[in-house]
Amino acid sequence: MSRPDDEQSRADAESPAHADAGTGADAAEPTAAELIGAALSGAARRAGLSSDGGERTQTVVWSAMGGWRGILESVLPSLAFVVLFTLRPEPLLLSLGASVGLAAVFTVVRLVQKSPPSAALGGLVAAGAAAGLALWTGRGADNFVPGLITNALYGSAMIIAALVGWSLIGLAVGFLMGDGTAWRADRRKRRAFFWLGIAWGVLFFARLGVQLPLYLTDQVTLLGTLKLIMGLPLFAPMVAVTWLVVRALYPRAE
Template sequence: MTDETPAKPADPRTARADDAEKPMPTLWEQMGGMVGFISASIPVAVFVIVNWATSMGPAIWSAVGVAVLIAVVRIIRKEPLMPAVSGIFGVAIAAFIAYRVGEAKGFFLYGIWVSGAFGTAFLISMFVRWPLVGVIWSTLNGHGLGWRKDPKSRRYYDIATAAWTLVFAARLIVQQWLYNADETTLLGIARIAMGYPLTAVAFLVTIWAVRRVDKRDKAREEAERAENERIERELGAKYDTPAQESP
């Protein structure tokens, strides 16, 4: 007969400490990261292909069906739900506009309007000295807004914000022109061609800016830490020195 020592119950304080050590997911992670970004774009590509091969009706149902399927897969895999909901919402709006317009090209109006709105917002943010790339990146990764005190860091984010402004402006101008010309097939091709390639270029500029700002942030934090340590040493030396006795 062997003696078995009962396992000790887990210390709730240790469990709470472990939970506290786990970093909170950033907003970018909650949105699904790059996988969520790509998944939200797939229904648009499906609409373009099906509309080119058949007609508007099957294209609308195919795009909506793919958006719902992606949402179901993400729910089954217990992935962040925000990309799935936003994907269905965007496709539903685009499909509704196309239905109301009565033409397949109406499916792209929502994207054109969004490009115009984002382009305007990014452009204004540079003039008010709150470049949106810096604001968004700081929010997604939980960083502070200390970079705004550094003119050079703000300039880096201005460059990245300008890149995104050009991307949205290019999409707005080209796609609006094709929409007005009733070039639905070319509009769909432009939507795809101006999607990932231009986004990739803007992302590269953003990464370039973020890396340089991060280097400056680390240098600033090290300088502040060294200054705080120097002040602490001086204060410690001041209070540790014995007072001179009066004669």
């Protein structure tokens, strides 16, 4: 026959509070995938995307591009460099200065208007680094080296993550939609995010495959032109396709 204090001990051990305490003590640190997913979803929210499945695709794409301001901040610095370099290759400082100057103007305008400066500031840092490299080597084509490296890294990360079953698109969408990493247990979602990750990786490698030969042959004007053509005009349709897939996988709750 059991004693009352033994029964009380068993009851305490089986109580929710006791179970929660044990779970908390044994809880593991967030995994790398969870941290990456949270970071990606945060970036998506800062880009204007939300977990509201009722958003129109046009609105989502426009928000992802940053509206007219985002388009101008993305296009004008590179466009200014290409036009000025084509008209007057020397001195190189002229075209590079115009590119960095425009990026700086966009950043200052955002700071004055107290709007989030992250996009423009990122563009300014990238333009400054690219210009510094080009001035150091004396080759206008080196202004595009950071973009080539970025495409290689992003493309590799997208495809490798998809192949190992941790699609970066899936991680971003999972945390954005409040699903965490549960999508990996859903065969339909896992397959969709696999192919979306592959598609994004192919996009980055397509840019690299077209632009790298032009860089190696020092065709600066054509390289800059194709960089612009393969930028937002390809980015926007990919965002649209991605969002349409997300809406199909996560129907809006009535």
